[in-house]
Amino acid sequence: MEWKPDHTDKQPIYKQIAQYIERKISNGDYGAGSKLPSERTLAKELKVNRSTVTAAYEELRAAGIVTRREGSGTHVSADIWGLSKKRTPNWNRYVEFGSLLPNDPLARRIRKETWEKDIINFATGELSADLFPLLYFQKLLSEKTFDGFLGYDHPKGNLSLRETVVSHVKEYKKIETGTSSIMITSGAQQAIHLIVQCLLKPGDAVAIEDPSYNFSLPLFQSAGLRTFLLPVDKHGVRPEDILSLYEKHRIRMVFLNPNFQNPTGTVLHHRRRKQILELSSLYGIPIIEDDPYSLTSFSGKINSTLKSMDQNGSVVYITSLTKVVASGLRIGWMIGPEAVIERLADAKQQIDFGHSIFPQWVADQFLSSDSFSNHIALLRTELKRKRDLLVTSMREYLGSKVTFQVPDGGIHLWAKLNADIDENKLLEEAINHGVAFVPGRLLGSEKGNMRFTFSRPDASEIKEGISRFAQALHLFE
Known part of the structure; x- marks a missing residue:
């Protein structure tokens, strides 16, 4: 037998054997009703414990692929391709082999x-329940009547909300933009997912902070990206580390959380921000700026975002209301070059036909009110x-x-x-x-x-x- 189980694979050996036997049956190497090798024989050929083969055969029996009778061995189900015997899908196999990896x-x-x-x-x-603006939402729903259109909205998000976001980011973040460069998302994580899926390809190298929230996300590995780490000190990441990674690995994108970074709470030094933007401009490296926390500054002073300092269109800016209003509202947005926003809006439309209109209406009302x-x-x-x-x-x-x-x-x-x-x-x-x-x-x-x-x-x-x-x-x- 040429095939051997891979002992370096994270998948249990017995499952590898079960899948190998199932492939042999599907290919016709083992016909309906034929007898499979004995547990002892197969264990010897594969150089595994007999109990491992027993577990593999039991997996196949549970799926209705084989039958097992004491004294006569293990046989391929005689009716495996027929209609008289119902088979349950091997859901464990599907669960383990999806393209999107599970969380840790x-x-x-x-x-x-x-x-x-x-x-x-x-x-x-997230915020505790007492920090949600629940009274405002209750008042809004009792005093105002929703009369918006309940059909599919614009792929980039509701126009009124995007107009409100234009004013909001200008006032609070000093970002100048227009509605065509904004897309409403289901929080910041959907924005990152769309960027990874649509703007990068398997094998691309990207840089993320170490430590960072992105470190925990399996979506980078699911997309086949190579991730390289940027150590975070008390002033954030070092520009020279970005340059070093570019020279060694030709990183195609940098993901940064410059303000009260998750998890360290650090703020990227202003001088480093300028140097990073200069590097981005010099080498054409896109920067993804994730900014969920800048409004929470305890002093009230909001640090300059990379996007507000960006003179060359190098930064795609992401933020959301998750960390400052309510996680369950699921409203975030990204700001970037119009061509990028068009591409990502098309992808989002494929996934969910655009964002739900009602939470967009609530967010629009809240952001444009004095209550915010x-x-x-x-x-x-x-x-x-x-x-x-x-x-x-x-x-x-x-x-x-x-x-x-x-x-x-x-x-x-x-x-x-x-x-x-x-x-x-x-x-x-x-x-x-x-x-x-x-x-x-x-x-x-x-x-x-x-x-x-x-x-x-x-x-x-x-x-x-x-x-x-x-x-x-x-x-x-």
Whole structure:
């Protein structure tokens, strides 16, 4: 037998064998009713344990492909191509072989625990319910009548909302643009997905920050891209690192989160911003600027976006209302060259025929009202209060056990363990104590880090949450 299972593959050996046998049956090498090699014989040929072959045959039996009877061996189902025997699709095979890779198992575990259990949640990157502008939305729905068109809207998004976004980004972000260069998306992540799928091809090299939220996204690997890391220090990424990656790997795109970066909370230094834009112009490297947090600046001063400084059309700008209004509203937008926006709008139309009109109407009303600026002012105050509670609690309960930099905006605090402790095992123990955080390995290459999101728990929960975390950490000392 020429075929052998691949022991370096992440897929279990028994599944590889089952799929190999199924292919042989489909190709006609094993006909209906024919006897398959005995477990002992096949195990010897493939150099695997007999129990592995047993598991493979059992997989095939469960799918109705083979029959097994003690004393007579394993046979291909006599009616495999007939109608008298119904076969269940091998859904496990479909689940494992889709082109879009699943999220990291640890990320899925955190999500499941925080959804299903009463747990103090420092893991989920969103606002707590009390920070949503719920009263405004209730008032809006009671006082105004929606009389918009409920059919398919423009692929780029509702025109009225895009006009409002033009005014909004000019006032808050100093970005000059027009409606034809804007597309409404289902949050920032859809925008990134569209960019990866439509503007890049398998084998392309891209640069992402380390650590960063993008580090955790499987969509880069699903698209067959080669990702290279840009270390983040207290002033953000270094322009010389971008140049080095370009010279070595000819990176075709750079993904940056310059303001209160997720997860470190750092702000890209103004001088570095200028240097990065100069590099982009010199080498023709597109920059994807993800800016969900700049409005949360606790001082009220909003840093210049790369897009507002861009003189050459090098930057595609992405933001959303997810982190500053409500995650469930699912409203974001991107701003870029008109040809890029046209391409991405065409792709979005293929996926969902355009964004739902009703949340666009709600977002339009809110962004164009005085209530938006009032909400942002209140949000900054409350986020700063939560950050201060977190910092005070960590200093009280953890002391010198962790090191962290206090962020001046955003919703995340990035902490490093000062002892050699596996943060994944620490998470398991923390969950047992009723608190969750994000282990650093989901977001970056360096071990021993953790992200605490202070926007998600209620203010009254923060001190108790860190107390529980300290109890879990104590078990590793």
